Amino acid sequence: xxxxxxxxxxxxxxxxxxxxxxxxxxxxxxxxxxxxxxxxxxxxxxxxxxxxxxxxxxxxxxxxxxxxxxxxxxxxxxxxxxxxxxxxxxxxxxxxxxxxxxxxxxxxxxxxxxxxxxxxxxx
Numbered sequence: 001x002x003x004x005x006x007x008x009x010x011x012x013x014x015x016x017x018x019x020x021x022x023x024x025x026x027x028x029x030x031x032x033x034x035x036x037x038x039x040x041x042x043x044x045x046x047x048x049x050x051x052x053x054x055x056x057x058x059x060x061x062x063x064x065x066x067x068x069x070x071x072x073x074x075x076x077x078x079x080x081x082x083x084x085x086x087x088x089x090x091x092x093x094x095x096x097x098x099x100x101x102x103x104x105x106x107x108x109x110x111x112x113x114x115x116x117x118x119x120x121x122x123x
Contacts, residue, residue, distance in 0.1 A: 002027040002112050004096045009117030012086055016121070020081040022096030022114060030074045033103025035110055036081045038092035038119075047105040048094070049081060059105070064090070086121045094119050 008020040020036070033053055039045040049070035050059045058070050064083075072079045079096060094117050097110035 002098050004114035006096050006114040006117040009119045011120045014121055014123050016086050017084045022079040024077045029077050032098040032100050034079045035097045037095045037107055040092040045107050050103055088121045088123045091121050
């Protein structure tokens with residue numbers, strides 16, 4: 001069973017960048033489909049980015065495509081979400097998730113979740 005801890009959130013001005021980290025313990029991330037989700041107040045949790053167990057295979061939500069990238073460092077057992085050109089509408093709690101069977105865009109596909117990290121983008 002894998003445990004996930006997110007870090008790197010904070011307050012940033014519109015147009016700025018942040019890099020979120022998701023440190024895993026208890027198992028190796030290379031064995032899991034990894035995903036980043038976000039949830040803004042009063043809204044459903046939504047898929048942001050995902051990384052397959054197949055190296056280099058990723059999926060990015062249309063709302064952040066061209067601005068966000070997901071990567072994993074297996075040596076550090078960590079997954080990253082690089083967020084550039086941030087917009088106020090990116091403000092949300094960002095969650096890291098892991099699944100050892102199929103991954104994808106559905107949050108219900110993922111069995112393991114971190115506690116979340118707040119990202120606030122000011123205009």
